[in-house]
Amino acid sequence: MTGKGWAKREAHSREDAERRHQLVEAARKVFERRGYRLATIADITEEAGSSRATFYVYFASKMDVFLVLAETVRADFLAAQDISDIDPDDLKLVLTITTERALAAAVKHRTLITLLDHEAISDPDVKRIWGGIREGTIERTARYLADAGSRGLADLQAAPQTIARMGLGSIEAFALPVVDGRLEHTEAVEEIVRLYVPLVGLKRTETLPT
Numbered sequence: 001m002t003g004k005g006w007a008k009r010e011a012h013s014r015e016d017a018e019r020r021h022q023l024v025e026a027a028r029k030v031f032e033r034r035g036y037r038l039a040t041i042a043d044i045t046e047e048a049g050s051s052r053a054t055f056y057v058y059f060a061s062k063m064d065v066f067l068v069l070a071e072t073v074r075a076d077f078l079a080a081q082d083i084s085d086i087d088p089d090d091l092k093l094v095l096t097i098t099t100e101r102a103l104a105a106a107v108k109h110r111t112l113i114t115l116l117d118h119e120a121i122s123d124p125d126v127k128r129i130w131g132g133i134r135e136g137t138i139e140r141t142a143r144y145l146a147d148a149g150s151r152g153l154a155d156l157q158a159a160p161q162t163i164a165r166m167g168l169g170s171i172e173a174f175a176l177p178v179v180d181g182r183l184e185h186t187e188a189v190e191e192i193v194r195l196y197v198p199l200v201g202l203k204r205t206e207t208l209p210t
Contacts, residue, residue: 020058022048024072027065032111036066036119067129070116074133076105081140091153094144095196099171100189102137106175107185113172138164145200155201163199170195 026048030039041062045055059065080101086094106113120127141164148154156163170192177183196202 019050019054023050023055023058024065024068026050027062028069028112031066031069031115036062036115063123063125066115066119067125069112070126070129070133073105073109073112073116074136076108077102077133077137080105081137083144088144089151089153091148091200092193092202095200096189096193098141099167099192099196100185102168102171103175103178103185103188103192106171107178110175110179113175134168138168141167148200157199157201163196166199167192167196 023044027039027044030043030047034043039062041052041055044062044065045052048055055065059068081098083094083098086097088094116126116130120130138161142160145154145156145160145163149156149160158166174183174188174192178185178188
């Protein structure tokens with residue numbers, strides 16, 4: 001009896017997780033297609049093949065699911081900065097790989113990031129969460145650069161936060177031409193890393209990884 005009870009509970013939990021995921025993905029499609037302001041809960045539930053009542057089981061409002069999507073952006077940028085599989089002392093490799101991953105995240109979420117930028121202007125919750133995602137990304141990069149500088153791996157030519165902010169700005173700027181097909185992903189990564197080189201004290205003449 002006990003084993004069967006746990007099995008039912010786990011099956012119900014999986015069903016709940018799948019239903020919630022369907023609603024989140026439906027919301028992403030609707031927001032990207034119609035924008036946040038024009039999108040409605042009815043649009044989301046229709047896209048998900050679900051009911052309004054089911055939506056309210058998982059989310060309190062349209063903004064609630066929008067903020068959940070913002071958290072998916074945070075998760076992808078966090079994953080992009082995970083260097084557990086890279087030699088942390090190989091500064092150029094770290095910059096190249098993390099830039100490549102962060103650019104992939106920026107491309108993946110390009111439309112959602114645009115919506116977050118827009119909604120952050122007028123909504124304090126979006127501003128706080130989106131600002132926190134950006135500043136957290138910058139601060140993690142800055143800490144790595146500061147540590148690299150203190151250990152003699154880099155001769156930083158600007159404050160770590162300044163370099164990190166430039167890096168994130170470049171990634172966001174290059175995401176659009178990559179999305180539009182005007183620039184290859186690998187070419188964009190190479191250009192961004194070249195911007196890093198003089199600021200972190202790497203030699204210009206070194207060959208960038210491809």
